[in-house]
Amino acid sequence: MASIPHAAPPRVSPQRPSAPLPRTGQHPMPGAVRPMPEGWGVTRRRISRFTIASFALLAVGVVGLVQVLQTTHVAATGYEVRALEREQQDLDADIRSLEAQIASSSNLDRIQKDATTRLGMVRPAQSVRVSEDVAAPALVPLPRRYVPTQEHLDPPAIAWWERVLGIIPGMH
Amino acid sequence: MTKSHSNHLTWRHWILATLVVGSFAVVLVHLYRVQVLDHEQYIKEAAITRQGAVTVSASRGAILDATGYPLATSVDTWDVYIDRFQWRDHAKAQQAAIGLASFLKRDAGQILAEGFAQPSGDLLLQRSLSYDDGLKLDKLDLWGIRLVRSSVRLYPEGDLAGQLIGYVGRDGAGLWGVEADFDSMLRGKDGWLTTERDALGRPIAFSKRTERPAVEGGEVQLTIDRFMQAITERALESALGKYGAKSGSIIVMNPRTGAVLAMSSRPGVQLSTVNLNDQKLDALVRNRAITDLYEPGSTMKTITAAIALDKGLVTPESTYVDTGAEKIGGYTISNWDFSANGPTTLRQYLQKSLNTGSVWLGKKMGPDTFYQYIKAFGFGEATHVGLAGEAEGQYRTPADQNWYEVDLATNAYGQGIAVTPLQMLTAINSFANQGRLMRPYVVSKIVTANSSRTFGPVEVRQVVTPQTAATVLKLMNDVVDGVDLHGAKTPGYHVAGKTGTTLVSIPTGYDLDSTIASFAGFIPYEDPQISVLIKIDQPGGGLNLGGQVAAPVFESVASQIMDYLRVPPTNPATLPKLAGRP
Incomplete structure (x- = not known):
């Protein structure tokens, strides 16, 4: 069964005096006392201008300090990044230099010279071949790291907030 | 009564006012020009001053x-520069020169003189200072001394394969060889970095920064094996010295794949002491194995025999009567030793390397068949080994007006036809590869920052049938193993090969006193692991035949490579026995 909605009561705007009354609640006419609406007559605490100015100055100071700290941090990070980049360059150069040293150390002439002079080895006048039943060990040439392997790195995952920003025009 | 001048402007006032207004007008016009008309230009100039690009x-x-x-590899170094602008301050320059002199072990006065002799700009004081030394020098913070990063090319194996590898100029560009042919892959791509600078020109760390990272150069891997390369180079040098020869080449290949395992030529270039102004440099850096043409001589007889066998015109036991000389087209073709051998088989023709046999086979097959096969074997065209400067070779055919009937006979024993050593070995390789001609290659892999390419065997065409190839291979084995005291006999292994001796061609014909001695062969015969071509130009001292000069070099090279590759002996009976051992 459908219910019949009740009619809403008419809205009555609160009565306000046409002219502001003194906050003391006293009627302008001597001897006449007019009842004050509820909530009137409460003394409000005043915030002094000095306090406001102090807070404003403090806020400006805090913002300024944050900015200075941020700038300092960015500058420090910038120098750190540059130092790390230089270190990386130095390390890369070291790696290349060490690789070249390793290669030079296994130079065939050098090995032969070391074998004959330092170790006193001589070429055999006659060589003997002996057959074995086991397979010969794999030939391991030195050095063998020079052919770089291709690294397939997965791209970094995109965070949810990056996806949200991506939707917003002009935020790409 | 006093005279008032307060409202009266004299001509001096007008002049003064005009000057002031005029000056302001000039300033305004100039400002208008700077701020409005040339706005963009000054913005750019300011950016250039403010921004530094490295x-x-x-x-x-x-x-x-x-x-x-x-x-060949590169290591980082530093170039040391003097900033002449900063060295206007003589006192500081003197201090810097003293510091620099003690570090570089040079005379301070000389450094100072060099610095002051430079009117402006930067003076390059020293190239290629080692990276560690450069860092130490940088810490000294010497006035007006600037270090610029550079690199230097190193060759850890010294001069090994110098003609093949090539050289890099001061600008980092390859000048010849693989360095030049694959320069674009090896070189990489320089990057740049722009940062804003402060008033002293120092980079501002947290300023706007634009960067394009450098792309490192790729790495090129060759099929060349340094151990085999060293073996061939030492053997070649030894042979040139022993026989007093002028020049030579040795190529070692994998006959099945076409991979070039070693490729050496002499005279060669010393990479460590290259003088780019040397007038003879062109001759030294030439990779003779692919650039120089020669008449292959009797090694071509294997090709002639293969053509006849493939066409079914002969068998290994087919005979002809060798009278010692054959007349053709008004010319007389004689054997190299002027011998007459009577009834001779195809096998004996190759073993004794008889020119008359080539005339016999040439007549049987005719010029069309012969030149059709010659083309199929790859003569007269580049092998496309992947190196620049490769010669194509030359020979005349009946289609040419200056071709004569005798050309067929001479071409059949390797005269009157010009080939490169690589062409010759590539053609002969087909006998160890079931008649398939493989494209030779010297680069096996190229790895760059964003790609990797691998190169493998490529079959060009089937030239002869597998049966023909096997028959020729056996005939070549008979040439070495079937001849006593053959110079190419290698203890422990069966060898297949053929010698060649040819006269050196000169503008007026042939130099009867100069020869090119060569040998091409496979080892072991049963399952060829390598093919080797030896070519010795103009040997002196009485020995000038392929069998005397080139074949022993083959034996030396082949035995060492068999040891290196650990190939089990296929003919142990020929190994020397040690006392006390069975």
């Missing part, structure tokens, strides 16, 4: 041998 050099990639050993 080139980030890309490191040049390495050239590796088949085992991954770097035959």
Whole structure:
């Protein structure tokens, strides 16, 4: 069964005096006392201008300090990044230099010279071949790291907030 | 009564006012020009002053041998510059020169003189200072001394494969060889970095920064094996010295794949002491194995025999009567030793290397068949080995007006036809590869920052049938193993091969006193692991035949490579016995 909605009561705007009354609640006419609406007559605490100015100055100071700290941090990070980049360059150069040293150390002439002079080895006048039943060990040439392997790195995952920003025009 | 001048402007006032207004007008016009008309230009100039761009050099990639050993690589260095602008301050310049002199072990006065002799700009004081020394020098913070990063090319194996690897100029560009042919892959791509600078020209760390990272140069891996390369180079040098020869080449290949395992030529270039102004440099850096043409001589008889066998015109036991000389087209063709051998089989023709046999086979097959096969074997066209400067070879055919009937006969024994050593070995390789002609290749892999390419065997065409190839291979084995005291006999292994001796051609014909001695062969015969071509130009001292000069070099090279590759002996009976051992 459908219910019949009740009619809403008419809205009555609160009565306000046409002219502001003194906050003391006293009627302008001597001897006449007019009842004050509820909530009137409460003394409000005043915030002094000095306090406001102090807070404003403090806020400006805090913002300024944050900015200075941020700038300092960015500058420090910038120098750190540059130092790390230089270190990386130095390390890369070291790696290349060490690789070249390793290669030079296994130079065939050098090995032969070391074998004959330092170790006193001589070429055999006659060589003997002996057959074995086991397979010969794999030939391991030195050095063998020079052919770089291709690294397939997965791209970094995109965070949810990056996806949200991506939707917003002009935020790409 | 006093006279008032307060409202009266004299001509002096007008002049003064005009000057002031005029000056302001000039300033305004100038400001208008700077701020409005030339706005963009000054913005750019300010940016240039404020922003500093630094080139980030890309490191040049390495050239590796088949085992991954770097035959050429780069290390970082520093170039030391004097900033002449800062050295206007003589007192500070003097201090810097003293500091620099003690570090570089040079005379301070000389450094100072060099610095002051430079009117402006930067003076390059020293190239290629080692990286560690450069860092130490940088810490000294000497006045007006600038270090610029550079690199230097190193060849860890010294001069090994110098003609093949090539050289890099001061600008980092390859000048010849693989360095030049694959320069674009090896070189990489320089990057740059732009940063804003402060008033003293120092980079501002947290300023706007634009960067394009350098792309490192790729690495080129060759099929060349440095151990085999060293064996061939030492053997070639030894042979040139022993026989007093002028020049020579040795190529070692894998006959099944076409991979070039070693490629050496002499005279060669010393990479460590290259003088780019040397007038003879062209002759030294030439990779003779692919650039120089020669008449192959009797090694061509294997090709002639293969054509006849493939066409079914002869068998190994087919005979002809060798009278010692054959007349053709008004010319007389004689054997190299002027011998007459009577009834001779195809096998004996190759074993004794008889020119009359080539005339016999040439007549049987005719010029059309012969030249059709010659073309199929790859003569007269580049092998496309992947190196620049490769010669194509030359020979005349009946289609040419200056071709004569005798040309067929001479071409059939390797005269009157010009080939490169690589062409010759590539053609002969088909006998160890079931008649398939393989394209030779010297680069097996190229790895760059964003790609990797591998190169493998490529079959060009089937030239002869597998049966023909096997028959020729056996005939070549009979040439070595079937002849006593053959110079190419290698203890422990069966060898298949053929010698060649040819006269050196000169503008007026042939130099009867100069020969080119060669040998091409496979080892072991049963399952060829390598094919080798030896070519010795103009040997002196009485020995000048392929069998005397080139065949022993083959034996030396082949035995060492068999040891290196650990190929089990196929003919142990020929191994020397040690006392006390069975």
